[in-house]
Structures are given as structure tokens and as C-alpha cells.
Amino acid sequence: MPISCSQRYWQLLRNSLIISTLTVTLTLIVASMAAFAFAHVKFYGSSMLLSYLTLGLLFPAATAVLPLFIKVRDLGLLDTYFGVALPQVAFGLAMSVLLLRRFFKDIPHELLEAALVDGCSYVKFFRYVTLPLSRPILATVGTITFVNSWNAYLLPLVMLNTDALYPWPLGIMVYQGEYSSEWHLILAFITLTILPTIILFLIAQKHIVAGLTAGAVKG
Amino acid sequence: MARRIAIASPVGAAGEAAPQVAVRGPSWDGRFTVLILFLPPALLLFTLFVVLPIGEAAWYSGFNWNGFGRPTNWIGFDNYRFVLETRAFWLALRNNGLIIAVSLAIQLPLALTLALILAERFRGAVALRMLFFMPYILAEIATGLIFSFVYDGDYGLVASIWRTFGAEPPHLLASTDTAMLAVLIVIVWKYFGFHMMLFIAALQGLDKSLVEAARIDGATRSQALRHVVIPLLYPTIRLSVFFAIVGSLQLFDLVMPLTRGGPADSSNTMVSFLYNNGISRMRVGYGSAIGVILFVICVTFAFTYKRWFMRDE
Numbered sequence A: 001m002p003i004s005c006s007q008r009y010w011q012l013l014r015n016s017l018i019i020s021t022l023t024v025t026l027t028l029i030v031a032s033m034a035a036f037a038f039a040h041v042k043f044y045g046s047s048m049l050l051s052y053l054t055l056g057l058l059f060p061a062a063t064a065v066l067p068l069f070i071k072v073r074d075l076g077l078l079d080t081y082f083g084v085a086l087p088q089v090a091f092g093l094a095m096s097v098l099l100l101r102r103f104f105k106d107i108p109h110e111l112l113e114a115a116l117v118d119g120c121s122y123v124k125f126f127r128y129v130t131l132p133l134s135r136p137i138l139a140t141v142g143t144i145t146f147v148n149s150w151n152a153y154l155l156p157l158v159m160l161n162t163d164a165l166y167p168w169p170l171g172i173m174v175y176q177g178e179y180s181s182e183w184h185l186i187l188a189f190i191t192l193t194i195l196p197t198i199i200l201f202l203i204a205q206k207h208i209v210a211g212l213t214a215g216a217v218k219g
Numbered sequence B: 001m002a003r004r005i006a007i008a009s010p011v012g013a014a015g016e017a018a019p020q021v022a023v024r025g026p027s028w029d030g031r032f033t034v035l036i037l038f039l040p041p042a043l044l045l046f047t048l049f050v051v052l053p054i055g056e057a058a059w060y061s062g063f064n065w066n067g068f069g070r071p072t073n074w075i076g077f078d079n080y081r082f083v084l085e086t087r088a089f090w091l092a093l094r095n096n097g098l099i100i101a102v103s104l105a106i107q108l109p110l111a112l113t114l115a116l117i118l119a120e121r122f123r124g125a126v127a128l129r130m131l132f133f134m135p136y137i138l139a140e141i142a143t144g145l146i147f148s149f150v151y152d153g154d155y156g157l158v159a160s161i162w163r164t165f166g167a168e169p170p171h172l173l174a175s176t177d178t179a180m181l182a183v184l185i186v187i188v189w190k191y192f193g194f195h196m197m198l199f200i201a202a203l204q205g206l207d208k209s210l211v212e213a214a215r216i217d218g219a220t221r222s223q224a225l226r227h228v229v230i231p232l233l234y235p236t237i238r239l240s241v242f243f244a245i246v247g248s249l250q251l252f253d254l255v256m257p258l259t260r261g262g263p264a265d266s267s268n269t270m271v272s273f274l275y276n277n278g279i280s281r282m283r284v285g286y287g288s289a290i291g292v293i294l295f296v297i298c299v300t301f302a303f304t305y306k307r308w309f310m311r312d313e
Helices: A007-040 A044-059 A061-074 A080-105 A109-117 A122-133 A135-151 A154-159 A167-179 A183-218 B001-011 B018-060 B078-085 B087-118 B125-138 B140-150 B157-164 B181-204 B208-216 B221-249 B268-278 B284-309
Strands: none
Touching: A007 A080, A007 A122, A007 A135, A007 A167, A007 B018, A044 A080, A044 B018, A061 A080, A061 A154, A061 B268, A061 B284, A080 A135, A080 A154, A109 A122, A109 B001, A122 A135, A122 B018, A122 B157, A135 A183, A135 B125, A154 A167, A154 B268, A167 A183, A167 B140, A167 B284, A183 B125, A183 B140, B018 B140, B018 B284, B078 B284, B087 B125, B087 B181, B087 B221, B087 B268, B140 B181, B157 B181, B208 B221, B208 B268, B221 B284, B268 B284
16 A cells, blocks of 8 residues: 555654644744743843743753653653643743844834833734734744654654654654565655655745754854 | 823923833833733743753652652662763763764864855855755654665665675674764764855855955955955854754764664764663663763853853854
């Protein structure tokens, strides 16, 4: 049976898509809110909290993956999509908040002051001015988060036990284990699973390159 | 209505005290609401899934614990001693060192050279940049599997090249002598495009008039390159080195499909060593100790590097 028709292939893609979508959506919401607070509200401890968040840039998720596993288990999230997505969001936050904050800061402060004076609240300003003006950076952060989550291996490997929930990097490793030297099958499977990434890259290459290099420069 | 009047007054040079008093009251409430609504989700997620686990790793590393029930069997620093006494740990550390060395000695010059060529405008330059960048966005797992096919001693590309010369093809990934070398080649192939893009981005931001001035003053092309362009790229080079080192310290996904760290631990990285010895056997205390060691290495490195080399950024 051709791989493209098999239930297995579609299930892997579906799982990956669900986890990545969850991660991207949550990252964009949570990070843009925090970035807005850091960019536009002056408060005591602001810079301290920001450097607290940027600690996340210093070490890889792998260092604490065992306690993370136990934490996710204690929360009852083991073997769920959220058990993978939430830690992914948490580890992507530092970079996302930094990128978004830098962009938000460039929105003229006079705009905010004028809006506040006219009776607009901070929250409304965020919703109706900041977010619509920030589409390019949101697209960039969203794309990087998506690619990272789509390609992720270690976190799903630790957090998921059920085959039916596996995203494609896990599934393809299982597949390789089953058909160890039938390379034509494995290569076909790989081609089919990296196809979405390549298509996304061709569509969003500007965002990906800009985001990765800009994010890097600030890292 | 009062607020509208207040904003108008500074235009009339009526002094600055009045509008500030009028605005501060309501806007502080607004600011408070934003802080209460907008900050907690991020801080909570970050604390719960990033900061606490690191603290807990330090705590768990004092126990002999398989992850079930509560940790009770306190053994102090024994886990660290066990880690440091394992030969495979030092092998993994050496391999991380090798990756860094290859990144600096081969990958970085390669990326820089390509960037200098491809930052110029000519037909196909953009297409070539994208082509070289492609491996970077390819999933590590897919890359690893593709290369384990390339290296396959029976069916792979390497095997057919060997056969055309009439030699018996080697099983590169199955020998302790060549497995790490094979992994290193894949690492360079996968990541040079990213560093190249960093350099291209920096080159495009360079002030061209500096190079032109040097050329007018009689510098040859290579002199201008050596004495003007490269020094201007130092911040980016330092950054690229930083990424190469941090990336090497967390390398895992690529190793798994290629060798799983074997044969005989010869191609483990720190993280695959952690996976093979801590996670897959649920030795929480031992694995946490490895995690803490890795954490200390990463943080020490990041702070020292920032202090020594990236003071201005």
C-alpha cells in the first residue's frame, strides 16, 4: 500500500500539526501579552523580570528533562498533546518575548498616549493597535515556533508513550526500526514527511530567514 | 472631558504639571490591569516548566530514585561521583569538544567564505543562499535518517563510490573509529548554512563606503577584505562562535537516528549520554546529575563568553 494513503502517515502528520498549532497559538498569545507589558508599561522590577525570562536562552531543555517529565506526570499531562506543547511554549518564550518586545517598542509611544487620553484602555490598545501593526513580527515568531515544534524530537519522545499520539519524528524512527534496511520505504516516508516543511519554507522563507538571523543577533 | 482639555494645555505652554496629574490617575489603574492580566501567563509557564525543573534537578540529583513514589534514598553527591567515574561521560564531553573544534575550524571559515561570495549580487545568488540554508530547516531526525542511508555500507552512496574504485565499502557508522567522524560531517553539512546566513545578513548591513574608501586609497581587494570587511564582521563572528558552542552542547536529535551514541558510546554527545543513561532507564537521580553538570557548563560558558567577548552587545 502506498505510504501516502496509509492511515499511519496521516495520523503522524495530524499529531504533528495539532502539537505545532497548539504551541504556536499559545506562544503567540502568551509571549505577545508579556512583550506588550514589558514594552509599554513602566513598573518597578520590569528589567529584572525580563532578565529572569531571558535566562531561558542560556540552557537547553534537555538539562532538566527528567524533572520536567516528573512535573508533567504529576500534572496528569503525560501522554497528552498539552504535555508536549506547554513545555515547548515555556522554552520558546524567552526568544519570542525578546523579538516581540523589540518590535513593540518601535511603535511610537505617542500613539499609546493619545489613545489613553482618548479613553482607550491598554488592553484595547493592545488588541486593536499593537497586534494589527505587528503582523510581520507575529508571522516571524509564529513561523520559527512552528518549525521548531514540527521538528522537535526530545520532548515528544519523553512525554508521549502511545503510538497513536506520536508526531512524525517519533513515528519515522519507529518506522525505521520496523523496516531497518528497506531504504526505499524509509526514504519515501521521509520525503513525504519533510514535504510540508519544504513547502512552508518556500512560502515563508522571508520570515524564517529574517526571524532566525534577527533572533540570533539578539540572542 | 477633563482629560481632553488636559492634553491640549501643554500646546498652549501652560506648563507640564497639569496634564500629568490628569493622566496619571486613570492610567495607573490601566497599567495595573495590564500587569495583572498580561504578565502572569508567561511568568507562570516559564517558572513551572523551565526554572522549577532546573531547581528540582539539583534536588533529585542527591537521590537514588527511579521516579516512582517520592524520592527517599538520599545519597548526597554520589550521583555526581558516578557520572564523573563513567568513561562514557568523558567520551561524550570529548565529542562535544570535537564538535566545537570542527565548527570553529571548518564550518565557520566555510560559512564565511560562502557568505562573502553570495552576498554579492549575481544571477542565482539568492537561489544558492536558499539552497545552502535548506539543511538548517530540515528536521534533525530526517537529516540523520537520510545520512544513515548515505553512509549505509550495503546500499548507500558512500558504498557505491567505494565500489566504483573496486574497494570493499566500509560501514562508517558501525565502527568506533569512524562513527564520530561521520557524525561531524553531517553536523557541518546541516549547520553551515545558518552561519552563512548570519554573515550575509551582517554583510548586507555593512557600510559599503568604508570598503570603497579603502579601495580608493589603493588597497587591493584582498587587503580591503582582510583589513576592513573582516574586522567589521567581528561581532557577527563572535556571535556565530557562540551559537556553534551552545548548539554543540545541546546536540541530540541528529545523533539518535545516525548512531544512537554508539557503537560503544563512541559518538555520544552530552545530551545523548543523558538520554541513554538517565532517561531511557528512568534513573532520575543519575540523569538529573548529568543535567545539572550540563546546566553548569552552559551557564558558565554563556556568562564567561558574554563577559569576555560580547561586552558591547
